[in-house]
Amino acid sequence: MLEKSKGLVLQSLEFMESSYICTILTERRGLIKVIAKGARRPKSPLRNLCNMFGTINIVYYFKRDRELQILKEGNLVRRRDGIASSYDKYLLCSEIVSFVLQFLPYEGGKEIFYLVESVLDFIETSFEINPLIFNVFVFKVLKKEGTFPELDKCVICGNKEAQFFSWSKGGVICKACLKNKLDAIKITQGVKKELLYLLEANWDDITRLKIGKITESILKSIPYLKGK
Numbered sequence: 144m145l146e147k148s149k150g151l152v153l154q155s156l157e158f159m160e161s162s163y164i165c166t167i168l169t170e171r172r173g174l175i176k177v178i179a180k181g182a183r184r185p186k187s188p189l190r191n192l193c194n195m196f197g198t199i200n201i202v203y204y205f206k207r208d209r210e211l212q213i214l215k216e217g218n219l220v221r222r223r224d225g226i227a228s229s230y231d232k233y234l235l236c237s238e239i240v241s242f243v244l245q246f247l248p249y250e251g252g253k254e255i256f257y258l259v260e261s262v263l264d265f266i267e268t269s270f271e272i273n274p275l276i277f278n279v280f281v282f283k284v285l286k287k288e289g290t291f292p293e294l295d296k297c298v299i300c301g302n303k304e305a306q307f308f309s310w311s312k313g314g315v316i317c318k319a320c321l322k323n324k325l326d327a328i329k330i331t332q333g334v335k336k337e338l339l340y341l342l343e344a345n346w347d348d349i350t351r352l353k354i355g356k357i358t359e360s361i362l363k364s365i366p367y368l369k370g371k
């Protein structure tokens with residue numbers, strides 16, 4: 144079946160003598176792998192479609208139960224050369240991309256297409272890079288993928304007065320349920336507000352925000368950071 148989609152190139156590996164195998168996050172189908180046959184030949188029309196971090200419009204042959212789809216044609220929408228021109232930017236984008244590749248199943252992740260595109264755009268063009276951008280990105284992905292921690296009430300007993308946060312329990316817990324939760328961090332209403340704000344805010348606003356110490360330590364201890 145021939146399909147069309149917008150896509151983001153997350154990985155591009157040389158294959159055989161003249162081809163590439165690219166992992167692409169597509170708007171239509173989520174994560175797929177395509178072979179771009181002959182794309183490394185100088186005159187190949189597919190050559191431009193295989194740049195890491197680029198946005199492309201593609202046409203490909205899709206067959207279910209096949210791991211590798213076949214790239215037919217397409218056009219480049221945005222190259223994002225600015226990422227590779229700075230070591231810090233390249234590192235941060237590579238970190239983001241490897242998280243996405245580890246976290247998402249094959250054909251998963253349609254719902255984070257625009258989130259990934261927006262963070263790549265932001266990093267390419269921004270002057271200052273806050274390393275917490277990666278953590279906030281993962282935090283936003285958890286929300287979109289439905290594995291976001293509970294912030295409203297104690298995850299164990301439902302008590303509304305829950306002032307401790309625990310990643311291992313998946314959200315806030317109350318004093319009575321605290322017991323030996325060693326990873327629990329005491330939080331305030333302000334921290335909850337800040338966490339919720341990070342979910343909604345755009346990258347410019349997040350960069351300008353002075354993130355509080357407690358919020359920062361919660362972001363830094365997200366368990367998914369080291370992969371599945």
Ligand SMILES: [Zn+2]
Pocket residue numbers: 297298299300301302316317318319320
């Ligand atoms: Zn409780």
